[in-house]
C-alpha cells in the first residue's frame with residue numbers, strides 16, 4: 605500500500621549501515637515513522653528528505669508492516685535556518701514542541717500550518733525569537749492550553765504598573781485582583797507577550813524591523829517572555845523544553 609503525505613521531518617536517526625529512520629509530522633495523520641533505505645549513501649536521491657525541518661511531499665510504501673520512503677518532492681527545506689545559530693535554536697525548539705505534542709493518527713491541521721509558518725518566520729523574519737514566542741502562544745492554544753495576555757482576567761481593566769499572572773486560570777491579573785497564588789511578572793514582559801499574541805502571523809515573516817511595533821526590539825522582555833513560556837508549558841503540559849535553554853543561552857541579558 606502506498607500513501608502520500610505532506611510532512612515535515614522532525615527526527616532523523618541512523619539505522620543499520622546506510623539507512624535512516626525518520627519521524628514525520630504529517631498534515632494527514634499526525635506522527636508517522638518510516639525507513640529511508642540507502643539515505644546515507646553518497647548517491648542517494650533522498651538526502652534532503654532526511655534533514656530535520658525538510659517540508660516535502662513524502663510517498664511511503666508499506667512492506668512487511670514497515671513504511672519506507674519511495675519518493676519525496678521538496679516543498680521547502682528552510683535552509684536559511686542553518687546559517688544562523690539563533691535561528692537554528694529557535695527552529696529546533698519548534699520541532700521539539702512538535703515531537704512532544706504530536707502523536708500517531710492525530711488530527712493536527714492547525715498545528716501543522718502554525719509549524720510551517722513559524723519555520724518560515726524563523727528563517728526569514730527580523731525577529732526569530734519573537735516568531736518562536738508567537739508560535740508557542742498559538743501552538744499551546746492549538747493543543748488546548750491557550751492563555752490570554754491582555755487586560756486583567758478578573759476585572760477586565762488594563763494591567764497597570766504591577767502585573768501578575770494566574771497560571772491556573774491562564775490569565776494576567778491586575779494589582780487589585782491578584783491574590784496569593786498569582787505570580788508577579790515584569791509588566792514590560794506581559795506587554796510584549798500581549799503585542800505578539802495580537803500581531804498577525806504574517807507579520808513575523810517580514811525581514812524589515814520597521815514593519816514591527818517598537819516594543820519588539822526590547823531584548824530583555826523577549827528573553828523573559830521565552831522564560832515565561834517555558835515555565836508556562838512546564839506547568840500546563842508537564843514537559844520540560846531542553847532546546848529552549850539553548851535559545852535562552854544565546855541572550856546577553858542582565859537578570
Ligand SMILES: [Zn+2]
Pocket residue numbers: 756757758759760761777778779780781782
Ligand atoms: Zn483586575
